[in-house]
Amino acid sequence: MAEAxxxxxxxxxxxxxxxxxxxxxxxPRLSDRIFGIGLAGALLSELVVLQAIDVVKGVVRQIADRxxxxxxxxxxxxxxxxxxxxQAEQSLPVRDWLNYLSQRASDDVARRLEAEGLVYLKxxxxxxxxxxxxxxxxxxxxxxxxxxDVKLKIYNGRADQHTLMLFGLARATGLKHPxxxxxxxxLQDPAAWEQTLRPLADHHPSLLELLAHTEVVxxxxxxxxxxx
Numbered sequence: 001m002a003e004a005x006x007x008x009x010x011x012x013x014x015x016x017x018x019x020x021x022x023x024x025x026x027x028p029r030l031s032d033r034i035f036g037i038g039l040a041g042a043l044l045s046e047l048v049v050l051q052a053i054d055v056v057k058g059v060v061r062q063i064a065d066r067x068x069x070x071x072x073x074x075x076x077x078x079x080x081x082x083x084x085x086x087q088a089e090q091s092l093p094v095r096d097w098l099n100y101l102s103q104r105a106s107d108d109v110a111r112r113l114e115a116e117g118l119v120y121l122k123x124x125x126x127x128x129x130x131x132x133x134x135x136x137x138x139x140x141x142x143x144x145x146x147x148x149d150v151k152l153k154i155y156n157g158r159a160d161q162h163t164l165m166l167f168g169l170a171r172a173t174g175l176k177h178p179x180x181x182x183x184x185x186x187l188q189d190p191a192a193w194e195q196t197l198r199p200l201a202d203h204h205p206s207l208l209e210l211l212a213h214t215e216v217v218x219x220x221x222x223x224x225x226x227x228x
Contacts, residue, residue, distance in 0.1 A: 008142065009116055011076070012049075012162060013042035015146035016169050017109045017135075018118075019177055023143045026122060026134030030173055033221050036102030038173040039109055041214035043082050043101055044094070045165055048206045052083055055206040058213065060097050062086050078112045094213040095220075110135050118142070147179040154183045154196065164200055165207055172215035 008015060020028050020035055028035055044060065047053045052064040067083055082101065113119045117138065124133040137143030146166060153163045170180060171193075187193045200208040 008145065009113070009118070010162075011112075012045050012165055012169075013039050013105070013109045014113055014116075014118075015162075015166055016042045017106075017113060018137065018143045019147045019150075019166065019170065020175060021135060021137075021143070023137060023140045026136040029175055029177065032106065033102070034173050034218055036105045037098055037214060037217050037221065038169050038175070039105035040098045040101035041169055041172070041210055042165070043079065043105060043109075044097060045207055045210055046079050047083055047086070048204070048210065049161070050079070053086055053206075055094055055209045055213075058093055058095075058209075059091050060086060060094055061091055076112055078108050081108075094210065095217050098214060098217045144179070147177045151179050151183050155186070159196065159199070161200065161204060161207065164197060165211070168197070168200075168211040169214065172211055173218055 008018075016038060020030050020038070022029065030038065044053070044055070048055065050064075050067055052062065052067055053060055054063050055061070067080060085100075086097075110119065110121075113135075114121070119135045119137050121133045122136050150159075150163050150166050150170075153159045154167060159167075167180070167183065169175075170177065171184075176184075187196060197208060200211075
């Protein structure tokens with residue numbers, strides 16, 4: 001979990017949500033399907049960081065009986081719900097969890113951010129046509145900070161676990177953010193990207209595996225045409 005502050009919770013899925021949405025319009029930069037898959041990967045990653053689950057050979061496994069009681073900021077009600085789902089369905093493949101959680105991840109994370117007072121729902125004038133509205137940040141500068149933070153830390157060689165996961169999710173989902181183009185250009189070389197991810201490979205292999213499976217599920221959705 002990243003340090004909270006500057007209008008951020010420090011949670012991975014929350015920061016990814018803010019990165020995906022245009023600060024001014026609230027328009028998402030990804031399709032609903034791909035966005036949901038990315039958020040699902042982020043939510044599972046939050047449980048990995050809490051040492052509640054791990055990912056081994058493509059399977060999600062519960063490794064804790066309960067979430068850490070003292071870490072109430074990290075173990076939000078949403079994460080507690082996801083953990084209960086994992087407890088109820090032991091040892092399912094990562095792709096099943098990504099597909100399942102993606103169906104509701106966008107709404108769930110939006111409501112978590114709303115509860116923190118960071119975003120609000122602007123009603124759509126076309127609500128009758130099934131468009132409920134767009135999520136907008138209360139503070140534009142704060143909403144733009146996750147992407148800027150990722151750029152600065154990777155560009156300056158100070159990327160931590162949270163930073164690497166955020167940028168990894170952006171790559172896995174094909175997210176094009178205006179603040180990240182310099183980093184994307186620098187890491188186009190697969191060898192450079194592999195070297196950047198070395199801290200995850202050495203110390204957090206479950207997170208690295210989650211990124212890989214997220215990219216595969218995104219690719220399957222794109223090739224099947226189910227990205228709306």
